[in-house]
Amino acid sequence: MAQRLTALEIAARVRLGTLSASDVVEQALAAAAALDPVLHFLDSLDVDGARTAARSPMDGPLTGVPFLIKSGTPVSAPIVTRLCAAGAIPIGFSTRSRPGSSAQTHGWNGTEFTRNPWDVQRSPGGSSAGAAAAVAAGVVPIATGGDSGGSLRIPASFCGVVGFKGTAGRVPRFRPDLSGLVTPGVIGADLADVVAVTALASGPHRLDPAALPPWPVPTVSGESWRVAYRAGLGGVHADAEIDALVRAALDAPGIEVVEVAPELLPVAETWEALYAADHGREVSGAALRAASAVRNHNATALADLFAEVDALITPTTLTVAPGFAGPDQGPFLGDPCWHLNVTGNPAVSVPAGLVSGLPAGLQVVAAWGRDDVATAVADHLTIALPSPPVFASAGAPP
Template structure:
């Protein structure tokens, strides 16, 4: 699949037609979904109709994409992508509702599979979108990240998953009490992800308190000073192979040994999630969650006074089995701390371990999304599936 940027350039120049691009995506979806099970629903008629009506001047003219299942039809991210000329071809799988690990996908009959190895999960909860992007069906897919739901599948599938600063992308439900979830996109190309995020950013009538519009940044070349932590918790160890692959990429930046002591988010995250869902919580639990958030925000502010970015593994291991999410519930442990604090975090591929992608996560201070992306660009490695 060519990049979104190349599609837009081709449509504008008249060397590509939106109809042909969308037709190719639909054909690839029909061919690969019986193997990978990434679709909840395909909307071929609607996609082809939109392709015939596309304005070649749109910033995403003719770019096909998948929408995460259960996304409200009038959500700001969907509305703005389509206004820019991007064309939804259908909805992609996510995990079943309910508690527990969300690092898998389910279409109602089958588990979603990882294109790198169909015995493995593509992660989640943006499972189908990640599988489809990794398989080359579409260059972009939408998602939301409340505990790693963009970053974990990016790590498992060798993609870019970007969770901007909390509020970077407006949401249909507006600002929530717990403040965990940031909408966003997942893609194979960093420039595509930045462009799409810029397009969908800025306040919306459904979320007027969202952050101001975010122009596509010109990424700095560095040099960058970073802290590297192989794990944020003394309880959960990273796979040594994952750790070593990331360390092998670190010479492109300057690594500074800086201590960081974060309070565990195990108790805070469920309380904030309950608030987001409108469930009742005890006042004392809210106070404890707030204390965790405040402590960790202060600790990270102190860290970012010394370094430009924090680098961690995105996931502690490579992709687990497609149905082994409960056995591997802590695999995304490096991710959810930054939903509690709201910091920008991006996952990019840095290599392969036993033929499966490894992702590195880059975190920066609130609002400094551009530096996270700039460091990530230096660390990332372009992967080619066999």
């Protein structure tokens, strides 16, 4: 199997002339055509558009890098236009969860559920399902997504890749909401890629002028970090095997686990009220006041925690990937994730290892605005995984 190149490595080779953008794109298109009938990660494929762009790629830090756009994201969205301006080439749109579904941990192309490359009978997570499946399977090194309740981090965890939700406003939105729940972002096979692409996509835009200032690629590093650990947030804990895996990952040089943790309130009703208000549904004043109180309590508790530690570590999800249709009942499997959409803190999911042959992720949370700390600690803790059983051996250039 050919060695998989990162997005930054692909771009460097294309700029040097040792690799052509057309060859990279053709291999990505071939991998998509070969694997989509198995994994169903595509909403649509733009063969002609990708080939045209590859013939005259824009010169930039992502020159020649193929990527997928999450279904429902317009090509005019800031994250898309900025990746294209950096030289990246969209090859199509990836799947998301079926509209109106009570379970968001799946993808749907209109006919088939999106499958997980680690086990095709399992969910890839959602709602950025196709993005995570395609990245994990080696079709593209990066893909765009959006995270309003864990939709970047949950599929990253289930598929064994990286998903990063920056501080609220880190990447401008194409349609700002009232609640601030949504943060566009990136799923990638490599953390450095995800950080670099997030930096390129950051900064205010005419569609979201209130977005945070441009975020340069962070240089923070550290030999030691003080972290707090929780097996879950809001009173719901991960399965014992997931808990044990993440705890083992923290037994690493330079990691000091301290016995302090935030007392966070459950956010299910809060998130539902804020999400409903954003989508024009009727919400009572009492529900919105209660949501505001929970948000303020949790934000303050996290601020107090980060006065004592560098980061908070949790499992990303409560279990490994469930059946591909997703559970319709029971606790939300991404419960550790949506707390951070409510408060706006940066959170990144990286692989922590395998449980019964399936990936599990650990989530690194940092103080509001300290995306640099979150990604630095994540880099310290991430575990390299092998390729999944369904993988495009031709999905990366030789």
